[in-house]
Amino acid sequence: MVFDTITFSEKDGIATLMLNRPQVMNALSTQMRAEITQALNGIATDTRCVVMTGAGAAFCSGQDLGDPSAAADIEATLRREYEPMLRAVTHCRAPVIAAVNGVAAGAGANLALAADVVMAIDSTYFVQAFTKIGLIPDAGGTWIVPRLIGNARAMGAMLFADKIPARQAADWGLIWEALPEDEFVETVQARARQLADGPxxxxxxxxxxxxxxxxxxxxxxxxxxxxxxxxxxxxxxxxxxxxxxxxxxxxxxxxx
Missing domain, CATH: 1.10.12 (Lyase 2-enoyl-coa Hydratase; Chain  A, domain 2)
Incomplete structure (x- = not known):
């Protein structure tokens, strides 16, 4: 499969899906959401692990506010574009690792947190940025985050929209692991190989x-x-x- 806003490859049982709009910190456009959905729903039957990551310095900065979908009917966009994308992650036929290589904000944070396992570079952070522009967390955040870290921490994270450093996220149980940058790629690949070789x-x-x-x-x-x-x-x-x-x-x- 060939895409414009992501890169997607499969080798030796491991698929790698890279969000590839580094000029806008991999912000989610209508096209990117459609391509993520198509790629995950179309993985090969012999693919046994998926690694989802970002190009450049960010994992995903959330909704692209310059995309026409940002000014459209938000409810319709969530139902038509976000819900299929998130179901493609949570119902993927192989376990999904989110390899968070940089900032994960707003819907980008919740896209990562929808994965089965989340691993992050320890210098990055997660942020429920929605209230900064007068919205509520979406992309599954109000379901995922309280179940991971409890209502008190989820409420604070969502109301204050504070940055949660990756190591704090790991300590809270929001993610599986925070790693030094020089160990990140190798460790993610080792974990992906472990899952790909497993049951x-x-x-x-x-x-x-x-x-x-x-x-x-x-x-x-x-x-x-x-x-x-x-x-x-x-x-x-x-x-x-x-x-x-x-x-x-x-x-x-x-x-x-």
Whole structure:
């Protein structure tokens, strides 16, 4: 696939999606949202991990306020463009790592936080910048952020629109890990390789179980666990994992 606002490549089971409008800090335009959605929905069946990152000095500065969509019906834009993009991230057929290489602001922060794992350079920051222009957090932020860091911190982050440094974000549980810049690319690639070599169907079941847990009572969650575990127990990867354990060797998972 060839795109104008992103670059997208797949190699050895790992897809890399790079937001590629560095001249505007990778701000989200109508075209970019459509291309992100198309790329994630169209990944190859043998892709087993996706790394989403940004070109240049930023991950994503949020909505491009110079794009015509910024002056259009915001509600319609969210429903027509943002919702499909975010569903493409959260329902991707492979685990998604957001490799936050620079500032993640507004909808750009929430795009990153929609990923399964978020890793960031420790010199960068996240900011729920919406109230600075008289809006509320969108792009899933009011759902994602309170579940990650609790209502008190989410409310402060959204009302004050303060920058949250990556290390503080990691300490709060907003992201998985903050890394020194000189270790960032290598560590992200190692984590992506780990996921690409792992039991993909089990990873996706973990994603489903964790995300549904917030709306379930304990009994309902136990039922979901049993269902998903039953499916995992019938997989080729489970059989391979047991055999590898008994034979004291590294498993060779196929994602099936």
């Amino acid at each position: 993909t169907s089990a990873y996706l079941a973990v994603r489903q179980a964790v995300r549904e847990s917030g709306a379930n009572d304990f009994a309902t969650q136990l039922e979901l666990e049993a269902k998903l575990q039953g499916e995992a127990g019938r997989s080729d990867d489970f059989r391979e994992g047991v055999q590898a354990f008994l034979q004291k060797r590294k498993p060779r998972f196929t994602g099936r």
